[in-house]
Amino acid sequence: xxxxxxxxxxxxxxxxxxxxxxxxxxxxxxxxxxxxxxxxxxxxxxxxxxxxxxxxxxxxxxxxxxxxxxxxxxxxxxxxxxxxxxxxxxxxxxxxxxxxxxxxxxxxxxxxxxxxxxxxxxxxxxxxxxxxxxxxxxxxxxxxxxxxxxxxxxxxxxxxxxxxxxxxxxxxxxxxxxxxxxxxxxxxxxxxxxxxxxxxxxxxxxxxxxxxxxxxxxxxxxxxxxxxxxxxxxxxxxxxxxxxxxxxxxxxxxxxxxxxxxxxxxxxxxxxxxxxxxxxxxxxxxxxxxxxxxxxxxxxxxxxxxxxxxxxxxxxxxxxxxxxxxxxxxxxxxxxxxxxxxxxxxxxxxxxxxxxxxxxxxxxxxxxx
Numbered sequence: 600x601x602x603x604x605x606x607x608x609x610x611x612x613x614x615x616x617x618x619x620x621x622x623x624x625x626x627x628x629x630x631x632x633x634x635x636x637x638x639x640x641x642x643x644x645x646x647x648x649x650x651x652x653x654x655x656x657x658x659x660x661x662x663x664x665x666x667x668x669x670x671x672x673x674x675x676x677x678x679x680x681x682x683x684x685x686x687x688x689x690x691x692x693x694x695x696x697x698x699x700x701x702x703x704x705x706x707x708x709x710x711x712x713x714x715x716x717x718x719x720x721x722x723x724x725x726x727x728x729x730x731x732x733x734x735x736x737x738x739x740x741x742x743x744x745x746x747x748x749x750x751x752x753x754x755x756x757x758x759x760x761x762x763x764x765x766x767x768x769x770x771x772x773x774x775x776x777x778x779x780x781x782x783x784x785x786x787x788x789x790x791x792x793x794x795x796x797x798x799x800x801x802x803x804x805x806x807x808x809x810x811x812x813x814x815x816x817x818x819x820x821x822x823x824x825x826x827x828x829x830x831x832x833x834x835x836x837x838x839x840x841x842x843x844x845x846x847x848x849x850x851x852x853x854x855x856x857x858x859x860x861x862x863x864x865x866x867x868x869x870x871x872x873x874x875x876x877x878x879x880x881x882x883x884x885x886x887x888x889x890x891x892x893x894x895x896x897x898x899x900x901x902x903x904x905x906x907x908x909x910x911x912x913x914x915x916x917x918x919x920x921x922x923x924x925x926x927x928x929x930x931x932x933x934x935x936x937x938x939x940x941x942x943x944x945x946x947x948x949x950x951x952x953x954x955x956x957x958x959x960x961x962x963x964x965x966x967x968x
Contacts, residue, residue, distance in 0.1 A: 602881070604857055604879070605827055606825070608873065608876065611821055611873055613821070614818060614819045614869065623635075623818055623819060628895075633790055635784065640862050641826070641860075644856075646762075647860075648855075648859055651853065651860075655845065655849055660710045661708075662707070662709075663706065663709070664706055667685070667688040668702070670688035671687075673714065674687065690732060692707075695769070708760055748772055753775065753838070754837070754839065756840075761846075778838055779829065779835075780831075782890060786822035787822075788895075789898045793819055795817050795819055796814070797815060797816070823908055825911070835849060858874065876938045880935075880958065882965035884931070891919065894914045895914060912944070915947075916943070916946050933950040935950040935958075936952055
């Protein structure tokens with residue numbers, strides 16, 4: 600079973616996701632330039648948004664190169680010697696991957712349960728570890744790590760890791776296939792980047808000192824985005840060890856975060872806190888996926904009086920109607936919440952709900968929880 604989430608979201612002038620030149624990311628689609636927000640940027644905003652953890656009631660995973668520091672701090676808190684804790688922690692972190700001076704050579708994505716279990720086992724066998732530790736290695740640590748890796752194979756207790764997966768090249772047994780695919784968000788219309796020239800005044804400058812204290816430029820744009828994500832329910836369930844309750848809470852957290860989370864790029868300068876204008880969730884019994892991006896392969900144009908949300912909603916509605924006519928909608932449940940353009944809906948009108956809570960509740964209830 601699969602759950603697809605489609606959103607139309609228009610942002611005021613902003614630079615939510617920058618490239619290496621500090622300009623808003625973009626791409627070509629349908630022969631014209633589009634504004635773009637990368638899937639990596641979207642996923643980070645989702646997994647770090649408080650609503651995700653609040654729904655799951657589980658501490659999110661931690662992505663870091665400082666596993667050894669985390670372990671050492673926990674061991675010291677448990678009453679162990681600081682220098683011994685550092686040595687033991689580095690030896691254990693080296694079981695995941697090579698060390699690069701003071702930290703691991705790659706980012707590790709770890710659950711809180713993984714860290715807590717490790718600390719408990721290291722503490723229980725502390726004397727054995729200290730007596731066997733030589734040149735940064737210990738057979739006792741290797742044994743603990745081997746048992747831990749065996750228990751963690753293909754599963755995790757962290758909902759965000761279960762949803763977005765993790766890859767460890769040096770320890771493939773710890774790889775977790777992502778249950779969620781997230782597309783790059785693209786504008787439904789043609790976009791040209793604009794430049795903002797700014798200056799900053801020196802508050803302590805004297806009257807005979809003219810000119811700005813500093814000056815610079817920053818790129819920005821304003822765009823109405825189409826966003827798409829697809830969740831593999833069976834993969835999510837497997838990643839969480841078959842725990843249906845946590846799996847359903849994870850989906851709820853994902854839906855709430857998808858609505859509320861906004862990338863943080865240059866928000867202090869632009870404050871583009873704009874919620875989605877259309878939410879469409881589709882639960883499928885089959886494995887067929889329908890990204891609706893091709894609704895905007897021909898870029899939409901503003902209405903006569905201006906505005907891009909309503910024409911984007913109409914284009915999405917028309918494209919959905921074409922897909923349903925050709926491919927059918929057997930084995931499918933859909934739920935729609937529209938703030939703008941709802942009076943112009945045709946194919947999607949029958950799926951409408953009235954509130955965000957209705958949309959989330961009915962979507963989650965469509966899954967075999």
